[in-house]
Each structure stands twice: as C-alpha cells, then as structure tokens.
Amino acid sequence: MQTVPRPVERLIEELNRLPGIGPKTASRLTFYLLRSPRDQVQALAEAVGELQEKIVTCSECFNIAEASPCAICGDAHRDRSLICVVEEPLDVLAIERTREYHGLYHVLHGAISPMEGVGPEDLRIAELVQRLRHHPVEEVILATNPNLEGESTAMFIFRQLAPLGARVSRLAHGLPMGGDVEYADEVTLTRALEGRTKM
Amino acid sequence: MQTVPRPVERLIEELNRLPGIGPKTASRLTFYLLRSPRDQVQALAEAVGELQEKIVTCSECFNIAEASPCAICGDAHRDRSLICVVEEPLDVLAIERTREYHGLYHVLHGAISPMEGVGPEDLRIAELVQRLRHHPVEEVILATNPNLEGESTAMFIFRQLAPLGARVSRLAHGLPMGGDVEYADEVTLTRALEGRTKM
Numbered sequence: 001m002q003t004v005p006r007p008v009e010r011l012i013e014e015l016n017r018l019p020g021i022g023p024k025t026a027s028r029l030t031f032y033l034l035r036s037p038r039d040q041v042q043a044l045a046e047a048v049g050e051l052q053e054k055i056v057t058c059s060e061c062f063n064i065a066e067a068s069p070c071a072i073c074g075d076a077h078r079d080r081s082l083i084c085v086v087e088e089p090l091d092v093l094a095i096e097r098t099r100e101y102h103g104l105y106h107v108l109h110g111a112i113s114p115m116e117g118v119g120p121e122d123l124r125i126a127e128l129v130q131r132l133r134h135h136p137v138e139e140v141i142l143a144t145n146p147n148l149e150g151e152s153t154a155m156f157i158f159r160q161l162a163p164l165g166a167r168v169s170r171l172a173h174g175l176p177m178g179g180d181v182e183y184a185d186e187v188t189l190t191r192a193l194e195g196r197t198k199m
Numbered sequence: 200m201q202t203v204p205r206p207v208e209r210l211i212e213e214l215n216r217l218p219g220i221g222p223k224t225a226s227r228l229t230f231y232l233l234r235s236p237r238d239q240v241q242a243l244a245e246a247v248g249e250l251q252e253k254i255v256t257c258s259e260c261f262n263i264a265e266a267s268p269c270a271i272c273g274d275a276h277r278d279r280s281l282i283c284v285v286e287e288p289l290d291v292l293a294i295e296r297t298r299e300y301h302g303l304y305h306v307l308h309g310a311i312s313p314m315e316g317v318g319p320e321d322l323r324i325a326e327l328v329q330r331l332r333h334h335p336v337e338e339v340i341l342a343t344n345p346n347l348e349g350e351s352t353a354m355f356i357f358r359q360l361a362p363l364g365a366r367v368s369r370l371a372h373g374l375p376m377g378g379d380v381e382y383a384d385e386v387t388l389t390r391a392l393e394g395r396t397k398m
Contacts, residue, residue: 003295005265007253011246019231031289032218041251047210049244054206066204090230096202
C-alpha cells in the first residue's frame with residue numbers, strides 16, 4: 001500500500017538522483033523541507049528552476065556567466081596577456097579567491113578521460129587553440145587537476161599549443177601548505193623534490 | 200568582484216541552508232545541476248515547489264498525506280483497536296515496512312525536549328487524548344525513540360492516558376538484530392537483560 005504521499009515520494013526520488021545523496025539523506029531532506037517555512041521552500045524551488053534559465057556560457061572563455069562575454073572577459077583591468085586553463089568553473093572560483101591572478105581564463109569543461117569516454121573533442125580545446133590564434137598571449141598557464149586525467153589533458157594541450165609559440169606553464173606540484181612531510185604520499189613528495197626551489 | 204553568476208550563488212546559498220549540506224556540498228550540487236539535463240533540473244524544481252502545496256495533515260492521525268483522512272485512517276482493513284504513537288511521519292514508514300503492524304497511527308510531530316524548547320503542548324498529545332476519548336481502543340503502542348526525549352514523551356503520554364483505561368505498551372528495547380553483545384553499549388545491554396524473555 002501507498003503510505004508516502006506522492007509529492008513526498010517524488011521529491012525523495014529527485015534528490016536521490018543527485019551525487020552523494022542516498023535514499024536516507026533524500027528522505028531526511030524532504031521531511032526537513034516539509035516542516036520548513038513556505039517561503040524558504042519556494043526560494044529553493046525558484047533557485048533550482050532558474051539556475052539553467054539564467055546562465056549562459058561565455059563565448060570567449062567558456063566559463064558560466066549571466067551574460068557573454070563574462071564579467072572577467074569583459075573587465076578592462078584584467079591582464080589580457082595571460083590565460084589560465086582550468087577544467088571546471090569551480091576552478092576559476094578557487095583561483096579568483098587567491099586574489100593573485102589577474103589574467104583571463106579558459107574553461108575546458110572536463111578533462112581527457114578514456115575511462116569515462118571523454119576525448120579532446122569533448123572539451124573546449126579546439127576553441128582554445130582558435131582563441132590563441134586570433135589573440136596571441138604571452139603565457140598560457142595549465143591549471144588542470146594534479147591527477148592522471150588532468151596531467152594527460154595538460155600534456156595534450158601543451159602539444160597543441162607548441163606551434164603557436166606562446167609560453168606554456170603548469171601549476172607547481174609539491175607539499176600542500178599546512179601539510180606534513182611525514183604524511184605526504186610518495187608521488188607528492190617526489191614532485192616536491194623535483195620542483196625544489198633555491199632559498 | 201563578482202565571479203559567480205547570481206543564480207548560481209543563490210542556489211548554493213539555498214542548498215547550504217539544508218541540514219547536513221555545507222558550502223562545499225552546496226556548490227558541488229549546484230554545478231552538478233548546471234550540467235544536468237534540463238528536464239531533470241525542472242523536475243527537481245517542481246518537486247520542491249509542489250511539496251508543501253499538495254500535502255495536508257490527516258485530521259485523525261496527523262500523519263502527512265495527500266488527503267484527509269489519510270490512506271491508512273481511511274483503510275477499512277486496518278485494525279481500529281490499535282494505535283501506534285510515533286514522533287515523525289518517517290517512523291510510520293519504518294513501521295509500515297515491517298508489514299507486521301496493521302493498526303492505526305498517531306503522529307506527534309516531535310518529542311518533548313526542554314533543551315529545544317519543545318513542550319507537550321507543541322505536540323499532538325491533546326489530540327491523542329481527545330481521539331481516544333471519542334474512539335476508545337484496546338491498546339496504545341508508544342513507539343517514540345529510545346532516547347531521553349522519546350522516553351520522557353512516552354512517560355508523559357502514559358500518564359495522560361492512564362485515566363482512559365486503554366492498555367499502553369512501549370516498543371521493546373534490547374540488542375539490535377545482527378548486533379554483537381561485545382559491542383553493545385551498557386544502556387542497551389541493561390535493557391536487554393531487564394527485558395529478557397523465556398525461551
């Protein structure tokens with residue numbers, strides 16, 4: 001017999017489709033929302049509903065934005081001689097939070113991963129090459145993730161960009177700040193040794 | 200400067216208000232939804248939006264339902280001589296899943312908790328007493344949680360129901376099935392000893 005009202009069951013199902021949210025969390029959230037103030041629940045519904053409607057992809061850097069070109073590409077104060085290539089929009093946020101980078105970005109929307117069937121043609125790599133051809137820059141910083149997919153993607157892009165003559169750099173690898181040599185994994189420690197800098 | 204589009208920021212904020220969802224999970228979910236098929240995202244928005252609109256509280260048992268009386272209260276095959284008192288609608292689901300209980304329910308919507316400022320008058324206790332006065336039953340099973348709040352609530356209700364003459368019982372406490380005596384906490388083990396049954 002049906003003991004869960006259909007609207008409750010439906011929201012549990014929809015939440016359960018999200019990554020990291022299992023059936024238990026989905027029902028806890030649903031019952032929490034049932035008891036929440038109506039305007040909070042409606043605000044959530046609207047925020048979800050409007051998310052994709054009001055978001056566009058910047059035609060220059062392919063970051064998500066409210067308008068194209070995005071706020072960064074359209075900002076006259078940014079250094080146009082630098083492009084930082086990242087996998088995801090979240091990476092742009094992380095780098096912006098450092099307040100140390102003032103160049104432009106290029107968002108690939110993923111990394112090359114044969115395991116997940118993602119090839120170079122699924123990423124915005126051709127668009128990057130095209131962009132650099134029309135607007136040459138001094139340096140391209142490859143800031144893909146320090147893992148197998150990110151490394152392969154960086155290597156692939158490096159080869160694509162070689163003929164264009166721009167300087168191509170890669171984010172440094174090494175010990176994370178606040179970390180502990182004792183607990184560092186071998187790969188990180190090897191990279192930290194290789195990349196050691198003169199004091 | 201504003202690097203997160205406002206609709207993205209807004210959804211992150213709204214998700215972050217949910218219990219157990221911190222800022223990191225909220226942004227991960229938001230960026231996941233950004234990349235999801237439009238109809239899945241709209242289905243989620245609708246499910247959230249319609250949740251409270253289409254849910255009512257059953258006027259008899261106070262469980263959440265699509266109509267009042269609810270499917271259980273309106274079911275002629277349920278045993279009307281039994282009422283099981285639970286804290287939350289989710290408890291009804293848990294008991295229904297056993298397929299062993301065929302009586303009615305009464306949902307308190309909480310437990311007495313002086314710490315959280317929840318008194319007996321905030322729960323559906325007066326309504327339970329009223330209900331039993333109009334429709335006397337043979338047995339009331341108190342299925343509040345086996346913790347301080349649940350125990351106090353059960354004790355409080357027990358005293359309220361005493362003058363009405365119905366048999367009042369409490370769910371058994373003891374070792375959980377699949378558990379291990381070695382790892383049982385002392386309170387559970389004490390309850391298991393006290394409640395030992397003849398083989």
